Amino acid sequence: xxxxxxILTDGLAYAAYLFIIAIxxxxxxxxxxxxxxxxxxxxxxxxxxAATAVGIYFNGHDxxxxxxxxxxxxxxxxxxLVLGLVLERGILRWVYGKDEVIVVLVTYAVFLxxxxxxxxxxxxxxxxxxxxxxxxxxxxxxxxxxxxxxxxLVVLAALLAVGSSWALRFTRxxxxxxxxxxxxxxxxxxxxxxxxxxxxxxxxxxMLGALSGAVMAPKIxxxxxxxxxxxxxxxxxxxxxxxxxxxxxxxGALIVGICRAAAVHLVPQIELFxxxxxxxxxxxxxxxxxxxxxxxxxx
Amino acid sequence: xxxxxxxxxxxxxxxxxxAAAVTPVQAQQAAAPAxxxxxxxxxSFLTGPAASPFGIPGRNGAEIVIEALNSGKAPAPxxxxxxxxxxxxxxxxxxxxxxxNVVTEFRNLVQRDQVDAVVGYVSSGSCLAVTPVAEELKAxxxxxxxxxxxxxxxxxxxxxxxxxxxxxxxxxAAARYLLAKKKxxxxxxxxNQNYAWGQDSWRDxxxxxxxxxxxxxxxxxxxxxxxxxxxxxxxxxxxxxxxxALHSSFYDGDLEAFIYxxxxxxxxxxxxxxxxxxxxxxWRLRDKMPDGTIIGGRGASGPLARDTPINKWFQxxxxxxxxxxxxxxxxxxxxxxxxxxxxxxxxxxxGxxxxxxxxxxxxxxxxxxGPAGHIKMALGxxxxxxxxxxYGIYRFNKKTKEPEVVDIVRYxxxxxxxxxxxxxxxxxAGGMKGAKxx
Numbered sequence: 090x091x092x093x094x095x096i097l098t099d100g101l102a103y104a105a106y107l108f109i110i111a112i113x114x115x116x117x118x119x120x121x122x123x124x125x126x127x128x129x130x131x132x133x134x135x136x137x138x139a140a141t142a143v144g145i146y147f148n149g150h151d152x153x154x155x156x157x158x159x160x161x162x163x164x165x166x167x168x169x170l171v172l173g174l175v176l177e178r179g180i181l182r183w184v185y186g187k188d189e190v191i192v193v194l195v196t197y198a199v200f201l202x203x204x205x206x207x208x209x210x211x212x213x214x215x216x217x218x219x220x221x222x223x224x225x226x227x228x229x230x231x232x233x234x235x236x237x238x239x240x241x242l243v244v245l246a247a248l249l250a251v252g253s254s255w256a257l258r259f260t261r262x263x264x265x266x267x268x269x270x271x272x273x274x275x276x277x278x279x280x281x282x283x284x285x286x287x288x289x290x291x292x293x294x295x296m297l298g299a300l301s302g303a304v305m306a307p308k309i310x311x312x313x314x315x316x317x318x319x320x321x322x323x324x325x326x327x328x329x330x331x332x333x334x335x336x337x338x339x340x341g342a343l344i345v346g347i348c349r350a351a352a353v354h355l356v357p358q359i360e361l362f363x364x365x366x367x368x369x370x371x372x373x374x375x376x377x378x379x380x381x382x383x384x385x386x387x388x
Numbered sequence: 389x390x391x392x393x394x395x396x397x398x399x400x401x402x403x404x405x406x407a408a409a410v411t412p413v414q415a416q417q418a419a420a421p422a423x424x425x426x427x428x429x430x431x432s433f434l435t436g437p438a439a440s441p442f443g444i445p446g447r448n449g450a451e452i453v454i455e456a457l458n459s460g461k462a463p464a465p466x467x468x469x470x471x472x473x474x475x476x477x478x479x480x481x482x483x484x485x486x487x488x489n490v491v492t493e494f495r496n497l498v499q500r501d502q503v504d505a506v507v508g509y510v511s512s513g514s515c516l517a518v519t520p521v522a523e524e525l526k527a528x529x530x531x532x533x534x535x536x537x538x539x540x541x542x543x544x545x546x547x548x549x550x551x552x553x554x555x556x557x558x559x560x561a562a563a564r565y566l567l568a569k570k571k572x573x574x575x576x577x578x579x580n581q582n583y584a585w586g587q588d589s590w591r592d593x594x595x596x597x598x599x600x601x602x603x604x605x606x607x608x609x610x611x612x613x614x615x616x617x618x619x620x621x622x623x624x625x626x627x628x629x630x631x632x633a634l635h636s637s638f639y640d641g642d643l644e645a646f647i648y649x650x651x652x653x654x655x656x657x658x659x660x661x662x663x664x665x666x667x668x669x670x671w672r673l674r675d676k677m678p679d680g681t682i683i684g685g686r687g688a689s690g691p692l693a694r695d696t697p698i699n700k701w702f703q704x705x706x707x708x709x710x711x712x713x714x715x716x717x718x719x720x721x722x723x724x725x726x727x728x729x730x731x732x733x734x735x736x737x738x739g740x741x742x743x744x745x746x747x748x749x750x751x752x753x754x755x756x757x758g759p760a761g762h763i764k765m766a767l768g769x770x771x772x773x774x775x776x777x778x779y780g781i782y783r784f785n786k787k788t789k790e791p792e793v794v795d796i797v798r799y800x801x802x803x804x805x806x807x808x809x810x811x812x813x814x815x816x817a818g819g820m821k822g823a824k825x826x
Contacts, residue, residue: 091628099621106618205435213439215641219648219676227653232628236652239620309617310644314437318615353610353621361582361613 095233096350102239104346105246109304110319111326111338112249113297119270119333120290122189126196127176128323129316130203131298132305134172135165137207139303140216140311147220154224158241161221162303169299170292172203177291185287200316207313215312222307242304249297250339257335266290270333325368331378340379344371423474424741426732428454429497431490431508432532432721434482437615441640441668442510442717446533447480449718450507452705453725454478463701471729472736479503483510487517494518498527505530505747507724510717512536512584515550522548528744528751532724533717535686536584537812540768547744549751551727551763551773552720553805555585556592556812558637558664558686558777560804560820563596565682565779565797566633566662573601577608577631577659579622581642586611589637589664595816607631615642619649626650631659639665647676656681666782667692668715670791675784683782683793687760689716691793692778694761702759716760723758727765727773730756764801767808774801800824 114128142164146157176199184192225238257263268276269286277283301319309315326345330337345364352363359366377383430450433443454476456462460469470476479501481493490509497503505528509515515534522529529548531539535555539548567573578593580586594606608629610622623646626634634655638646643663650656656678663669667685670677685692690713693699702722706714714722731751735742742750752770756763763773780793803825806815815821 095621095624095628099624102620103618208435213435213444215440215644215672217644217648217672217676222648222652225652233624234627234653236620236649238652305617308645308649310641310648312437312440312641313435314615315617315641318617350621350624353612354625357608357610357625360611 091232092354094230096347096354098233098235098239099350099353100343100347101243102346103349104342105239105243106301106305107322107326107345108246108339108342109242109249109301110298111323111330111342112253112335113294113301114320114323115327115330115333115335115338116253116297117291117294118327119335120266121185121287122333123181123196124189124193124324124332125294126193126320127199127203128294128298129320130200130207131169131172131295131316132302132319133207133316134168134203135299135302136218136306136309136311136315137211137216137302138168138299139165139306140218141211143218143220143306144216154221157224158221161218161306162300165299165303165306166296169296172299173292173295174288176295177288181291182284182287200320204313204316213313215310218306218311220307238307245304246342250335253335262289322364325364328378329368329371331375331381334378334380337378337380423472425477426471426474426505426741427477427479427501427503429481429494429501429503429506429508430478430721431481431483431493431497431506431514432717433484433510434480436484437641438510439484441715442533443483445668445715446508446510446717446721448710449706449714449721450478450480450725452709453702453722456705457725457729463698466698466726466729468733471732474741481508483508483514487513490514491517491521494521494527494529495525498522498525504528504741504744505728507532507721507728509534512538515539519545519548526744528747530724530728533720536588540772541811544769545771547748549727549731549748549765549771550768551724551758551765553687553774553777553801554772554812555589555637555664555686556806556816557774557801557804558684559589559592559635560596560816561777561779561799562635562662562664562682562684563593563600564799564804564825566635566660567597567601567604568797569682569781569795570633570660573604573632575605575607575629575631576633576635577610577626577629578606578635579608579610579612579619579626579646580635580637581614582611583614586614586637590635591813592816593635593664595813596820599816599819612642617641617645619646622646623650623653623655626655627653627658629659633660633662635662635664637664639668643669644673647673647678651676651678662779665716667793668717670782670793671712671715674791675786677782677784677791679783681782682779684777684779685716685719686777687716687719687775688778688798689719689760690714691791692780692796693719693759696757696759696761698757699759714759719758719760723760723763723773726758727751727754727756727763730754766801767805769808774805776801777804 117125139161142161222238326341330341352360432446433439458475507530510533512534515531531550537554580590662682664684666683667690735746735750761775763775766774778798780796785792806812807822
């Protein structure tokens with residue numbers, strides 16, 4: 090019973106972590122058909138920005154921890170906004186319409202450049218940002234102790250899932266976005282300014298990527314290379330759910346989260362294998378992921 | 389008047405400029421011909437996740453020691469300028485990248501830059517990749533931080549040396565310390581990274597525990613992915629365990645992330661953590677490192693080091709420059725350079741620069757004192773160093789607001805290292821025969 094409860098709670102917490110990372114990646118792919126490797130950099134910049142904000146907020150001050158969390162999130166997302174704007178307007182708009190492989194290579198190059206930019210700005214040392222995690226405290230469930238911060242992350246992931254679903258269905262911009270996702274050329278023919286939609290979508294995706302780094306910063310040591318790990322995981326989650334599908338990212342994150350937690354508790358030797366094993370199994374049965382259907386090629 | 393003053397200034401300036409232009413030539417003519425510099429390639433992680441905990445302290449250790457040696461200000465017996473009177477020229481290279489890239493950079497240092505020796509490498513993967521190439525090129529190479537025992541166990545080496553003891557020592561000493569401090573231990577668990585370092589560390593620790601306390605059992609054995617970052621499920625698994633101790637060779641971001649996440653859930657209140665590389669993290673974690681954690685430093689480094697003059701000197705010059713005390717990678721780099729200096733000066737004949745073969749021949753089996761203690765090149769036919777090590781208990785001193793390690797126990801080199809001629813895993817499996825602990 091205790092093990093089952095642990096698997097459920099750990100699975101949900103890990104799924105929340107994965108979904109928060111993956112949602113921005115899948116949104117950008119859904120609208121712009123760009124497999125954005127630089128999403129890992131948004132995560133890293135968000136984490137570094139958050140760690141800097143935490144340092145400013147908590148060092149020498151006895152201020153409210155919730156305020157620190159909010160400051161951290163705002164700082165991370167603000168960095169994502171600026172970075173997204175610079176990348177989209179400065180680089181990516183020049184490669185729209187080019188072969189998808191070229192665009193992936195461009196985002197990979199951007200990712201490498203941004204890794205070095207991190208060193209230039211923050212140096213090679215690691216940064217702690219644990220204060221919000223510690224301040225959140227924990228709750229005891231018998232032998233199991235849960236971190237309240239993990240619960241906050243699960244709630245945040247749920248809000249993002251519900252909010253994005255609502256925004257896509259019930260807001261004007263959401264409908265425009267859905268039209269562009271369905272068919273860019275038809276959307277343009279209907280008078281939708283696809284360029285603006287692209288820019289706004291990329292900015293939202295960049296801010297979500299930075300948000301994921303910001304909220305994870307208190308749990309990790311913010312150090313060089315953190316963006317590399319998450320981008321691989323995010324790709325796995327998005328591939329399981331289907332590239333461009335937010336529902337898919339949610340379900341993919343839940344599947345991976347629960348399977349990994351079960352593996353760690355029951356068969357820890359296969360923990361490393363299980364994420365990619367699940368991905369391979371899903372792609373064998375559904376090559377386009379769980380929530381994306383095979384589409385006829387346009388001629 | 390003002391025009392005269394202007395002319396006077398101009399003529400003074402011209403005279404000064406001419407003097408400045410001429411003086412160096414005169415000085416060069418007057419001075420004795422300078423000895424050719426010794427060129428060293430220093431390789432360490434300057435970027436990537438391992439830069440902050442290992443690569444940069446290692447690089448800093450090299451920089452500060454080379455400066456001291458070149459100025460002749462190192463304490464005796466290292467007070468001769470540079471290496472045997474020749475100044476050291478260092479070229480710093482980033483270890484980041486694939487094994488193929490590391491090998492390419494190594495070849496560049498040896499063949500293009502014509503360095504006299506390469507000192508470097510943090511990753512065991514880098515060391516394993518570079519070693520055969522160093523042998524092929526007959527390039528003198530001193531590995532400074534990597535821990536795998538395989539380098540000198542798989543094959544005899546001619547041009548490759550490692551002053552720093554290998555990882556077996558860390559885990560055998562950890563087992564001895566844990567059992568000495570926890571008499572009623574019945575069960576322990578482990579969390580180590582899923583690659584050679586973590587696997588080998590756990591193998592040696594479990595092996596030593598089986599020899600020293602056969603009735604004590606291993607419970608949870610976890611090998612999360614390297615740089616996983618998120619350890620919620622691992623912490624839950626350990627919370628459900630009845631183990632009284634947790635072994636880990638985690639380092640850097642993985643160690644810090646694990647500490648933050650387990651502390652939020654109180655794991656360290658239920659089991660004592662024994663961290664074989666914990667010393668490298670105490671100056672960053674400070675009061676976040678749980679009091680009572682058993683700390684190792686891959687040798688008697690940092691707060692585990694003896695209060696010797698050379699250790700005090702090294703601590704001072706490092707702390708003065710970088711505003712933080714040196715951690716074990718800095719010690720390992722410093723000792724690697726001092727070992728190379730001893731070998732170089734032993735090999736040097738009057739006036740002539742020794743060849744790589746002559747330095748290698750002189751390096752074999754030497755003994756010397758470094759900041760972390762006395763080093764004997766005793767294993768691997770005189771190519772692999774051994775030294776005493778130490779473990780202690782961490783606590784954060786709330787009065788001084790500084791980290792402390794107390795209850796330090798020292799283990800002689802021959803107590804925690806295999807004797808010459810036997811592989812580390814076989815020595816442990818065979819009951820650690822020949823260990824001299826008194």
